[in-house]
Amino acid sequence: MAEGFAGQGFGGPGGRECPARLWALVVAGIFVLGLLFCLPAGAQFFEKTEPGQSPIRRLSARELNYLLKVAEEPLVALKESRPPRPLTDSAGTGALNQTLPAVVTLWLDGQILARAWEIRQPQPLVAGVEALSAKVLDSPDQGRVPTIEEWPRVKVGFAVLHQLAEAADEKEVAKGQAVVVLEGFTIGLGLPKDMTGQYESADLLSKACQMAGLRPNAWLLPDKLTIFSAAVDEIVGQ
Numbered sequence: 515m516a517e518g519f520a521g522q523g524f525g526g527p528g529g530r531e532c533p534a535r536l537w538a539l540v541v542a543g544i545f546v547l548g549l550l551f552c553l554p555a556g557a558q559f560f561e562k563t564e565p566g567q568s569p570i571r572r573l574s575a576r577e578l579n580y581l582l583k584v585a586e587e588p589l590v591a592l593k594e595s596r597p598p599r600p601l602t603d604s605a606g607t608g609a610l611n612q613t614l615p616a617v618v619t620l621w622l623d624g625q626i627l628a629r630a631w632e633i634r635q636p637q638p639l640v641a642g643v644e645a646l647s648a649k650v651l652d653s654p655d656q657g658r659v660p661t662i663e664e665w666p667r668v669k670v671g672f673a674v675l676h677q678l679a680e681a682a683d684e685k686e687v688a689k690g691q692a693v694v695v696l697e698g699f700t701i702g703l704g705l706p707k708d709m710t711g712q713y714e715s716a717d718l719l720s721k722a723c724q725m726a727g728l729r730p731n732a733w734l735l736p737d738k739l740t741i742f743s744a745a746v747d748e749i750v751g752q
Contacts, residue, residue, distance in 0.1 A: 572676060573609050578749045581610070581643050585618050585672045586751055588647045593665050598648075610639050615678055617692075617703065618646040619671040620657070621750060622664055628657035631703055633678075633694060643672060655701070656725060671750035673705050678744040684733065687715040692746040695722045695732075697739050702726025707748055 573581070584601055591598040615636045620628040630650035636642055647670075651659055660668050675692050687693050689712075695702035704722035719741065720730040733739055 573747045582672050584643045585647045586670045615675040616642045617673040618650045621669040628654035630654045669751045673748035675744040681741045681743045684715040687743045692744045693722045694742040700726050
């Protein structure tokens with residue numbers, strides 16, 4: 515079988531020309547790759563290498579406020595005893611069309627009451643926030659649904675994670691970043707606003723592990739956990 519394959523590839527008349535043809539193909543391939551890297555479309559293609567990562571810009575304050583209103587709408591509708599209504603997109607569509615991991619949090623008296631997230635299979639931001647806003651009031655990933663008596667005191671927060679990447683160790687998790695801890699199908703999530711004042715990377719990792727239902731020091735077992743860190747845009751309603 516090996517001889518037959520070799521005979522088909524290199525034997526017969528013109529067999530000596532194959533090395534030259536191979537070199538020509540290699541040179542052509544290098545030339546095409548060079549064009550891809552030089553052209554803007556090519557650069558974007560090579561930047562989008564991992565799911566959940568995006569080379570598109572961070573959100574502006576206006577865009578964050580718009581997404582916060584999208585997140586708040588289901589809760590406002592409950593307070594006003596009406597069905598939720600779609601909002602008019604007045605913040606533009608560029609960054610809002612990004613497909614990024616997102617988180618919606620309900621805060622009660624400064625503490626996390628409920629939280630819903632989509633890390634593994636994110637949607638475009640507006641649709642993703644709408645889905646998470648409904649989920650956090652129905653079946654949150656963390657915490658519980660607010661009671662009717664609690665609704666007037668509940669605040670809504672929204673966060674989007676940029677450049678989600680696996681962290682080699684705790685030193686790669688910095689202040690101002692989000693941290694995601696995965697153990698099988700279990701997710702622990704920590705956001706900058708979850709902790710006030712000064713903190714070390716280990717504190718945030720411990721918090722995220724607790725949110726996943728794990729021991730606070732579970733992050734010290736890298737063979738059992740996968741830790742991701744990300745830049746985060748986050749806002750909480752007033």
